[in-house]
Amino acid sequence: MKALEMPFKADEAVRINAIENDTPLSYKKLNQLIHDEIEKGNKRIILDNVAGQRFIGAALHGDIKIYINGVPGNDLGIFMDGPKIYVNGNSEDQVGNTMNSGKIVINGNTGDVTGLSARGGEIFIKGSVGYRVGIHVKEYKGKMPKLVIGGVCKEYFGEYMAGGMLIVLGLKISDNTIEEIDDQKYGNCLGSGIHGGSIFIRTEDVPEHMLGIGAKVIDLTEKDNKRIQPYIEEFCTYFGVKEEIIWKKSFKKIVPASKRPYGSNYCIDLV
Amino acid sequence: MxxxxxxxxxxxxxxxxxxxxxxxxxxxxxxxxxxxxxxxxxxxxxxxxxxxxxxxxxxxxxxxxxxxxxxxxxxxxxxxxxxxxxxxxxxxxxxxVMLSSTGNDLEYRTIFDDILLDACQVTNPSIDPLREPVETKVFLGRKPEKLEFQVDPVNPEKVELKSEFPPNFEMEIPVMVGHMSLGSISFNACKAIYRAVTELGIVAGSGEGGLHKEFYEYKKNLIPEVASGRFGVNLEYLLDTVAVEIKIGQGAKPGHGGHLPGEKVNKLISTTRMIPKGSDALSPYPHHDIYSIEDLAQLIAALKETTRYRVPIGVKIAAVHNVAPIASGIVRAGADFLTLDGFRGSTGAAPRIIRDHAGIPIEVAIASVDERLREEGLREKVTIIAGGSIRYSADLIKAIALGADIGMCSMPVLVAMGCRMCQQCHRGLCSWGIATQKDHLVKRLDVDVATRRFINLFHAWKEELKEILGAMGIDSVESLRGNRDRLRYIGPNPRIADILDIKHVGE
Incomplete structure (x- = not known):
C-alpha cells in the first residue's frame, strides 16, 4: 500500500514507539508520552507500531500534527480541537467522536460511528466505513463537520444528522487502480431522523425504500457541486486520485424532508 | 369539522x-x-x-x-x-403524545414518609449541635480501598500517607442541585443556582445544554453533563470543573432522549448548545457509542484521558427495575460516582406516559444498589448521589441513612426561587421567569433574591441535618451513611421494609 504523505519533515518531529519489548504500550502510557512531548513544546509527532491503543489525540488542541503508523484504537481524536492526525493504516470505531475542529486523514478503512456528534473538523477516509457513521453531526457558526469517504458506508448513515456534510464516493482505491464499486454504496435507513445538513452519495439513484424517516433525495445544483468540490479535491490530493474520475459520475443529495418532522407529535392540553 | x-x-x-x-x-x-x-x-x-x-x-x-x-x-x-x-x-x-413537566404527579405512596428516624435516650447520649462539632462535609469521588502509611525509620513520629488519593471534591453539605440545562430553565435561574452553590460550597449539574460563557466563572462548582446529544460539549466545557457526568438516563423519563423544539432555540440557547438558531435539538435515546458496559467503560476512560485524571468521572442512570446489577456494572466500568434518579425526578419536558409510569422509587433504588455494591466489595469505589423526590431535609437524611453519600434535588431549589409547580415548564411560558426563555418573563426573576432564597433554604437544611445528627448521637454525616439501623418502617407493606433492610417500628 502506498504510504500517506507525511505533512511535515520527519526530522522536525519526535518519534514515539507504541511497542516496548514486543508488547504494545497501554493507551494510558502512550497518551501520557504524547502529552509529555506536547508539554515540552514538540508539535510534530510520529507514532510507530500503533496497535489498537485508544483515545489517541483525545482533547488535544492547537497546532499539533500527529502521523500514525499502524492501527489506532477506538475514539481516535475524541473531543479534539484543532490538531491534524494522519493515519497510515486502518482505524477502529468512533474516529473523531465529538470533535470540535481539526483534521483526520485515514489511509484505509474505519469502523462504526465514525464522526459521532462532531461539531466541526474534517475526516477523510480512503476506504469504507461501518454502521451509523456521521450520526448526529451538527454545525454551528463557522464550524461544520465534513466527512469524505472513498469507499462505501453501511446502514443508518447520517442518522439524526443536524448539520454538516457527508460525502460517499463509492470507489475502491488501490495503489495502481481505481475501480467503481457497483454494489450497494450505502445501507438502508439512510439519513434516518435527519433534520439538518446534507449527505452526498455518488450514485445514479437512491430509491425511496433505502431512505430513513424524515429524509428525502434531490438532485444537486451547480452550487452544491461547487460546495463539495474543495473537499473532493483535498481527498484526491491525499490519496493520489485524479479528480476528473470523481466527476465522471453525478451525485445524489439527501436532505431533511421537513424542518420540524415531529412538530405535530405532541399534545400540551392541561389535564 | x-x-x-x-x-x-x-x-x-x-x-x-x-x-x-x-x-x-x-x-x-x-x-x-x-x-x-x-x-x-x-x-x-x-x-x-x-x-x-x-x-x-x-x-x-x-x-x-x-x-x-x-x-x-x-x-x-x-x-x-x-x-x-x-x-x-x-x-x-x-x-x-401528552407532554408534561416537573415530576410524576400521581399519588403513589412516598416511602420516605413511611420511615421514622431514631434518637438517643439515656444509654447513648445525644450531641448538642449548637455547642459541639457536628460535621456535614462529604467528599465526592472514589476513595482508596485502604490507607497505607510510610513511617520514617529514623524518626518513627514522622508518618506520611503512602496511598494515592483519587481526585475528590469537598462538599460543605451532602446535597447537590440536579442537572437543569439552560433551555429547560432561564438564564437568571441558572445564574442564581450557580452563584448560590458557589457560596454554599456545594455543586450543581449543568444539564445537557452546554455552558454559557458567562457561567464559566462558576465551573469550580459545576458538574458538566455529557449526554447523548453531546450539545455544547467541547474542551472548555469539560475541563476545570468539579467532575464530569455521563448522562444515561433521567428519573422523569427513563430510556427517553430529549427534544428541544426549534422555536425555543433562540440566540442564547443557540450559543450555549452550539447549534443554529431555530433548529431542533434532538438528543438520541441511547448514546450511540454506548451499547454495553464495555462501551460505557470506554467513554469513562475517554473522559478520564481528556481531563487527565484530575476529576472524578461519573454516570447518571434512572432508577429502573434492575438498577442494582446495572450499578454494579457501572462501578466496574470505572465510574467514580454514580447518580441514581428516582421515578419522581423532575423534568422540563417529558411524555406523561413515561413520567408517570416508568421507573422505581429512589428509596428502594438506594437500598438495593448500596446492598449490592457492599456484597460485591465495590461500595467504597464509588460515591452514590441520589435524587428524584428529595423534597426537604427529612428526605435527604433518610436517603443518606439508606445508603446514599449525597442527595440531589431540583424542585425544592426552584420552589425556593418562586416556582409554583403548575407543571407547564414544557410550554416555556413560566410566569415566574424560571422555566422560560422569553426575555420579558426571564427578567421577572431577580437573581439576587433567588440566590438568597436558595442559600437560606440550604442553610436551613444544613442546620436541620445537624439537629437530627445530634439527636441521633452521630457527629459526622459520613457515619450516617447506610446506617439503616437508625431507621424504622411504619408503612402498610412490611415487604418494603425487607427490601430496604430496615426493621419495622417496635422491632
Missing part, C-alpha cells in the same frame, strides 16, 4: 370587580393569556388558567381568586378519575 372535545376548564378564576383597581397589572403578569381587559373590566378565559398564582399574588386589591373548577364536575366514577377522561378527550382531539 372540529375533532376537539370541549373540555371543562381545570380552574375557575373569579375577579371581585368591587376590589379590582382596574390597573390591568394581572393582564401583564398572566403569561398564559388567561386574563384580558374588555374595555370596562378584567375578564378571564378559564381554559387557559394553569393556577400559577402570579396574577393573584401581584393583584394590589387581592381581587383574584383561583379555585379548582367545581362548577362543572365530571360525573363521579371510581375507576375513571376525571384526569384519565381528560387525557382521552385531549388525545382523541390531537392524536398527540
Amino acid at each position: 372540529s375533532l376537539k372535545h370541549i373540555i371543562p376548564s381545570k380552574f375557575k378564576v373569579s375577579i371581585n370587580q368591587d376590589s379590582c383597581k382596574k390597573c390591568k397589572r394581572c393582564v401583564t403578569h398572566c403569561s398564559y393569556g388567561c386574563l384580558s381587559w374588555n374595555g370596562s373590566e378584567i375578564v378571564s378565559d378559564d381554559d387557559k388558567c394553569v393556577a400559577c398564582q402570579r396574577c393573584a399574588l401581584y393583584c394590589p386589591g387581592s381581587a383574584i381568586t383561583i379555585e379548582e373548577n367545581k362548577t362543572l364536575v365530571y360525573p363521579p366514577h371510581g375507576g375513571y378519575p376525571a384526569r384519565i377522561r381528560r387525557i382521552i378527550q385531549s388525545q382523541s382531539g390531537t392524536g398527540g
Whole structure:
C-alpha cells in the first residue's frame, strides 16, 4: 500500500514507539508520552507500531500534527480541537467522536460511528466505513463537520444528522487502480431522523425504500457541486486520485424532508 | 369539522370587580393569556388558567381568586378519575403524545414518609449541635480501598500517607442541585443556582445544554453533563470543573432522549448548545457509542484521558427495575460516582406516559444498589448521589441513612426561587421567569433574591441535618451513611421494609 504523505519533515518531529519489548504500550502510557512531548513544546509527532491503543489525540488542541503508523484504537481524536492526525493504516470505531475542529486523514478503512456528534473538523477516509457513521453531526457558526469517504458506508448513515456534510464516493482505491464499486454504496435507513445538513452519495439513484424517516433525495445544483468540490479535491490530493474520475459520475443529495418532522407529535392540553 | 372535545376548564378564576383597581397589572403578569381587559373590566378565559398564582399574588386589591373548577364536575366514577377522561378527550382531539413537566404527579405512596428516624435516650447520649462539632462535609469521588502509611525509620513520629488519593471534591453539605440545562430553565435561574452553590460550597449539574460563557466563572462548582446529544460539549466545557457526568438516563423519563423544539432555540440557547438558531435539538435515546458496559467503560476512560485524571468521572442512570446489577456494572466500568434518579425526578419536558409510569422509587433504588455494591466489595469505589423526590431535609437524611453519600434535588431549589409547580415548564411560558426563555418573563426573576432564597433554604437544611445528627448521637454525616439501623418502617407493606433492610417500628 502506498504510504500517506507525511505533512511535515520527519526530522522536525519526535518519534514515539507504541511497542516496548514486543508488547504494545497501554493507551494510558502512550497518551501520557504524547502529552509529555506536547508539554515540552514538540508539535510534530510520529507514532510507530500503533496497535489498537485508544483515545489517541483525545482533547488535544492547537497546532499539533500527529502521523500514525499502524492501527489506532477506538475514539481516535475524541473531543479534539484543532490538531491534524494522519493515519497510515486502518482505524477502529468512533474516529473523531465529538470533535470540535481539526483534521483526520485515514489511509484505509474505519469502523462504526465514525464522526459521532462532531461539531466541526474534517475526516477523510480512503476506504469504507461501518454502521451509523456521521450520526448526529451538527454545525454551528463557522464550524461544520465534513466527512469524505472513498469507499462505501453501511446502514443508518447520517442518522439524526443536524448539520454538516457527508460525502460517499463509492470507489475502491488501490495503489495502481481505481475501480467503481457497483454494489450497494450505502445501507438502508439512510439519513434516518435527519433534520439538518446534507449527505452526498455518488450514485445514479437512491430509491425511496433505502431512505430513513424524515429524509428525502434531490438532485444537486451547480452550487452544491461547487460546495463539495474543495473537499473532493483535498481527498484526491491525499490519496493520489485524479479528480476528473470523481466527476465522471453525478451525485445524489439527501436532505431533511421537513424542518420540524415531529412538530405535530405532541399534545400540551392541561389535564 | 372540529375533532376537539370541549373540555371543562381545570380552574375557575373569579375577579371581585368591587376590589379590582382596574390597573390591568394581572393582564401583564398572566403569561398564559388567561386574563384580558374588555374595555370596562378584567375578564378571564378559564381554559387557559394553569393556577400559577402570579396574577393573584401581584393583584394590589387581592381581587383574584383561583379555585379548582367545581362548577362543572365530571360525573363521579371510581375507576375513571376525571384526569384519565381528560387525557382521552385531549388525545382523541390531537392524536398527540401528552407532554408534561416537573415530576410524576400521581399519588403513589412516598416511602420516605413511611420511615421514622431514631434518637438517643439515656444509654447513648445525644450531641448538642449548637455547642459541639457536628460535621456535614462529604467528599465526592472514589476513595482508596485502604490507607497505607510510610513511617520514617529514623524518626518513627514522622508518618506520611503512602496511598494515592483519587481526585475528590469537598462538599460543605451532602446535597447537590440536579442537572437543569439552560433551555429547560432561564438564564437568571441558572445564574442564581450557580452563584448560590458557589457560596454554599456545594455543586450543581449543568444539564445537557452546554455552558454559557458567562457561567464559566462558576465551573469550580459545576458538574458538566455529557449526554447523548453531546450539545455544547467541547474542551472548555469539560475541563476545570468539579467532575464530569455521563448522562444515561433521567428519573422523569427513563430510556427517553430529549427534544428541544426549534422555536425555543433562540440566540442564547443557540450559543450555549452550539447549534443554529431555530433548529431542533434532538438528543438520541441511547448514546450511540454506548451499547454495553464495555462501551460505557470506554467513554469513562475517554473522559478520564481528556481531563487527565484530575476529576472524578461519573454516570447518571434512572432508577429502573434492575438498577442494582446495572450499578454494579457501572462501578466496574470505572465510574467514580454514580447518580441514581428516582421515578419522581423532575423534568422540563417529558411524555406523561413515561413520567408517570416508568421507573422505581429512589428509596428502594438506594437500598438495593448500596446492598449490592457492599456484597460485591465495590461500595467504597464509588460515591452514590441520589435524587428524584428529595423534597426537604427529612428526605435527604433518610436517603443518606439508606445508603446514599449525597442527595440531589431540583424542585425544592426552584420552589425556593418562586416556582409554583403548575407543571407547564414544557410550554416555556413560566410566569415566574424560571422555566422560560422569553426575555420579558426571564427578567421577572431577580437573581439576587433567588440566590438568597436558595442559600437560606440550604442553610436551613444544613442546620436541620445537624439537629437530627445530634439527636441521633452521630457527629459526622459520613457515619450516617447506610446506617439503616437508625431507621424504622411504619408503612402498610412490611415487604418494603425487607427490601430496604430496615426493621419495622417496635422491632
